[in-house]
């Protein structure tokens with residue numbers, strides 16, 4: 001490199017550093033006036049972190065710290081650097097041992113429901129043994145993998161899906177595979193013993209995935225994380241995933257048609273559904289989606305309603321990666337939105353996804369279903385009624 005250019009390079013570098021310093025100093029000054037809490041730095045930059053009062057946020061700060069590339073770089077170079085006090089984690093070494101410090105860290109812990117308490121106590125645990133697996137289900141490299149969140153007692157819903165929109169095999173010249181995601185139904189939750197029947201079902205249809213955890217509302221996030229893990233190990237070549245509940249109706253033909261029409265760029269980054277924006281935690285303890293301030297502060301990122309969404313294999317694999325860096329949240333679809341945000345992505349809204357159903361007057365109109373991708377909710381009987389409307393094209397819908 002000629003000397004003149006080298007000099008220019010140097011000058012530009014110095015200038016950039018100067019700008020950087022200027023920006024960070026002015027940012028600090030501005031924020032210091034708002035937030036009196038920030039102390040004069042006497043230690044390394046990460047020691048002056050303002051620790052959140054909310055439990056989830058604090059746990060997330062811990063993960064952000066652990067996964068921060070700069071900190072990682074410093075830690076790997078300098079073994080004398082210790083973790084800051086606020087990260088000195090005296091919790092159980094095994095993340096799956098219930099954390100008995102939790103009740104002390106959450107002011108209104110005792111007023112929470114048992115389900116919410118259970119979630120908080122086991123929030124760090126992400127590994128549960130698999131009881132039923134189908135390691136060969138993706139051997140045919142399906143074009144579309146239908147992934148249905150179900151629960152053990154819902155035998156009829158699963159059967160209706162197999163006989164209608166979730167039939168595995170070839171549809172419109174594309175390979176479709178279907179799996180049902182299950183946790184466990186334990187005697188502590190007063191379930192009768194359904195495992196014998198489930199064993200038969202698994203033998204017969206070879207489409208069940210089951211893990212050994214309590215299948216409860218707040219554990220749905222676990223279902224998501226365990227699925228992503230399973231996918232990356234057992235099915236990473238399926239091109240697209242439709243993930244939905246066992247009470248949705250999916251127009252599989254329309255989905256395949258839509259996917260075939262995507263440009264290569266769109267296809268890779270695909271994540272569509274019924275997107276909810278500008279939402280935040282509900283603070284009324286009587287509501288199903290209640291989350292107290294002591295647990296979470298902040299707004300939700302855009303997220304696709306958990307009833308059903310469609311994504312590409314690339315995004316699923318990246319979500320799996322990102323999920324390790326996001327603390328489990330008690331609401332599964334919000335959690336997926338958080339993981340997308342971690343990747344710098346947001347879901348796209350598609351009007352074919354109707355997780356809040358369609359107008360009552362249209363619910364028995366066969367032609368309406370042709371253009372939809374997914375509707376919530378439908379009973380097994382309704383699924384068997386609607387599916388023929390989709391696959392028998394003799395109806396004139398113009």
Ligand SMILES: *[C@@H]1O[C@H](CO)[C@@H](O)[C@H](O)[C@H]1NC(C)=O
Pocket residue numbers: 082083088089
């Ligand atoms: C964490 O704190 C405990 C007690 O306060 C101390 O004994 C221990 O050395 C600290 N660990 C780290 C990694 O700083």
Ligand SMILES: *[C@@H]1O[C@H](CO)[C@@H](O)[C@H](O)[C@H]1NC(C)=O
Pocket residue numbers: 173
């Ligand atoms: C079916 O799909 C295969 C490959 O996926 C393709 O080669 C073939 O042309 C298709 N057939 C029809 C009738 O579209």
Ligand SMILES: *[C@@H]1O[C@H](CO)[C@@H](O)[C@H](O)[C@H]1NC(C)=O
Pocket residue numbers: 115116118119122212213214215216217218219
């Ligand atoms: C989730 O499953 C684990 C493992 O069975 C259980 O310990 C925990 O209590 C469950 N959490 C909820 C919220 O039910």
Ligand SMILES: *[C@@H]1O[C@H](CO)[C@@H](O)[C@H](O)[C@H]1NC(C)=O
Pocket residue numbers: 317318321
């Ligand atoms: C997952 O993360 C690792 C390290 O952060 C990266 O090397 C890898 O490419 C990522 N994989 C995907 C599928 O994004």
